[in-house]
Amino acid sequence: MLYTKYLKMHMHSSFQYRANMAFIAITQALVNIGEVLGVWMLFLQFDSVGGWTFYQSLLMMGVIYTVFSFTECFARGYDEFPKLIKSGEFDRMLIRPVGIHYQIFGSKIEFTKLARMLLGIVLSVIALVNMNIDWNVWKVLVLIATYICGCSVIFGLFVLSAGISIYTVENLEFLNIFTNGSKEVAYYPINIYAKWLARFFTFVIPVACFNYLPLSFLTGTGSVPMWLCGVAPLFGMLFMIPCIIFFNLSLKRYKSTGT
Amino acid sequence: MGKSYLGIFRMEFKGELQYRAKAISGIATQLFWGLLQIYLYMAFLNTESVDGFSITQMASYIWLGQAFFAMRYILMGKNIGQSITNGNVCYKFVRPLNLYNQWYSETLGQKVASTLLRFPLILIIAALLPVGLGLSAPVSIPALLLCIVGILLGVCMSTTLSMFIVWLTFKTLSEKGSATIISTISGLLSGMVIPLPMMPQAVQNVINYLPFRFVSDLPFRIYIGNVGITDGLIFLAIGFAWLVLLTILGKLLIKSALKKTVIQGG
Numbered sequence: 001m002l003y004t005k006y007l008k009m010h011m012h013s014s015f016q017y018r019a020n021m022a023f024i025a026i027t028q029a030l031v032n033i034g035e036v037l038g039v040w041m042l043f044l045q046f047d048s049v050g051g052w053t054f055y056q057s058l059l060m061m062g063v064i065y066t067v068f069s070f071t072e073c074f075a076r077g078y079d080e081f082p083k084l085i086k087s088g089e090f091d092r093m094l095i096r097p098v099g100i101h102y103q104i105f106g107s108k109i110e111f112t113k114l115a116r117m118l119l120g121i122v123l124s125v126i127a128l129v130n131m132n133i134d135w136n137v138w139k140v141l142v143l144i145a146t147y148i149c150g151c152s153v154i155f156g157l158f159v160l161s162a163g164i165s166i167y168t169v170e171n172l173e174f175l176n177i178f179t180n181g182s183k184e185v186a187y188y189p190i191n192i193y194a195k196w197l198a199r200f201f202t203f204v205i206p207v208a209c210f211n212y213l214p215l216s217f218l219t220g221t222g223s224v225p226m227w228l229c230g231v232a233p234l235f236g237m238l239f240m241i242p243c244i245i246f247f248n249l250s251l252k253r254y255k256s257t258g259t
Numbered sequence: 260m261g262k263s264y265l266g267i268f269r270m271e272f273k274g275e276l277q278y279r280a281k282a283i284s285g286i287a288t289q290l291f292w293g294l295l296q297i298y299l300y301m302a303f304l305n306t307e308s309v310d311g312f313s314i315t316q317m318a319s320y321i322w323l324g325q326a327f328f329a330m331r332y333i334l335m336g337k338n339i340g341q342s343i344t345n346g347n348v349c350y351k352f353v354r355p356l357n358l359y360n361q362w363y364s365e366t367l368g369q370k371v372a373s374t375l376l377r378f379p380l381i382l383i384i385a386a387l388l389p390v391g392l393g394l395s396a397p398v399s400i401p402a403l404l405l406c407i408v409g410i411l412l413g414v415c416m417s418t419t420l421s422m423f424i425v426w427l428t429f430k431t432l433s434e435k436g437s438a439t440i441i442s443t444i445s446g447l448l449s450g451m452v453i454p455l456p457m458m459p460q461a462v463q464n465v466i467n468y469l470p471f472r473f474v475s476d477l478p479f480r481i482y483i484g485n486v487g488i489t490d491g492l493i494f495l496a497i498g499f500a501w502l503v504l505l506t507i508l509g510k511l512l513i514k515s516a517l518k519k520t521v522i523q524g525g
Binding site for chain 1: 287288292295299301302307309432436439440444447452453457458462
């Protein structure tokens with residue numbers, strides 16, 4: 001399969017500089033450890049926020065670290081899409097007889113992000129062990145769906161901003177507000193924020209679907225009906241569909257930068 | 260001799276002033292982050308109060324932090340790291356100038372220019388926001404003056420700390436990795452990750468005396484009245500002592516690193 005070839009190629013080139021790669025991966029994870037320490041100290045000072053305690057917040061951090069870095073690793077081509085346009089690499093892709101999305105996926109795979117993902121998984125496990133959840137089959141399924149939903153929402157955001165950059169060419173910092181903003185709000189259960197902000201990140205960008213809603217389902221608390229919390233991750237996964245449609249429509253209006 | 264460094268400072272300063280569009284998009288981002296952080300910490304402070312750090316004070320603290328973001332961030336001047344890893348640094352060796360001072364003036368020039376481009380607009384917009392969400396006036400005129408002194412100390416401290424990234428880059432040859440290590444440590448200890456007044460008292464008792472908090476935390480706390488005038492003066496003195504000490508240490512470390520330097524490539 002072609003994708004395995006892409007995978008092998010990127011692995012080969014990254015592993016040429018093994019020490020450098022390991023150093024970058026570890027220091028990147030260090031940033032997140034710094035953030036976790038910060039949140040931990042915040043919860044030493046304040047026992048709870050909006051009814052949530054440290055481990056519940058830690059699970060949210062674990063989830064967002066895992067899904068964000070997983071998506072960054074494998075969908076880096078969308079994240080760095082303006083680079084592809086500017087370098088002319090995208091024009092070259094268009095003349096190849098292979099699907100364009102396939103090639104964007106293959107254009108870059110960033111393995112260093114996997115260190116962060118690993119950290120996210122470790123944090124999630126630590127949080128889950130300390131949360132005293134009454135496990136049943138449904139909860140396990142919702143938890144798995146949460147991670148898949150997170151990946152697809154973040155992927156949707158990457159595709160959306162790639163689509164917009166077809167018009168703007170430049171990578172506008174404004175767009176980073178949505179991707180990075182969604183990441184930062186997801187560090188905490190988002191119902192602690194002001195109502196309008198929480199609504200925005202529920203109905204416009206469905207961060208809540210892999211954040212506060214499944215967390216409510218796992219802990220059995222909150223004001224939203226349980227069945228709704230349970231199916232929320234499934235709804236969240238749909239977010240990427242309009243994003244991909246938008247990208248494909250924008251593609252028809254694509255003009256080369258002429259390099 | 261000092262004239263050449265002033266020249267480097269001015270060159271970098273003017274160069275950075277060219278990036279106005281970048282500054283505007285940066286301002287928009289900073290405003291968004293400011294609001295997001297204020298709403299977050301509001302949730303915490305609504306649950307439980309902290310002595311001497313009300314929601315109004317917290318909002319001012321966050322806005323000052325956003326306004327002076329460009330100087331808070333511990334980052335060496337552009338091109339310095341790259342010049343070390345690609346070997347271009349050797350051109351700097353042939354100049355009859357002290358390398359540390361060259362890099363110091365470069366980094367300082369960039370930091371001052373990008374801060375000046377951003378802070379007035381952010382402060383004005385933040386001051387227009389409603390009380391509790393926006394920036395309030397300083398507690399007193401002396402507090403404002405001390406805050407300004409503190410910010411000047413902060414930008415120098417930030418540059419001094421940035422020089423340790425240069426040193427680490429010589430050691431590791433990884434610009435990104437070195438920058439990440441230093442900026443993560445200082446981010447946590449200087450109140451960029453979470454405001455220092457919201458940390459447990461025992462932790463604060465230690466962090467307050469470390470050099471990092473002088474980068475940004477102290478002047479803002481003087482402004483909002485969380486640190487009084489007398490305490491502020493004492494802390495500023497401690498900060499200046501750290502500045503001198505760390506600058507000397509940085510110079511020594513870079514000097515010894517340069518002795519062992521092997522230029523990569525040509």
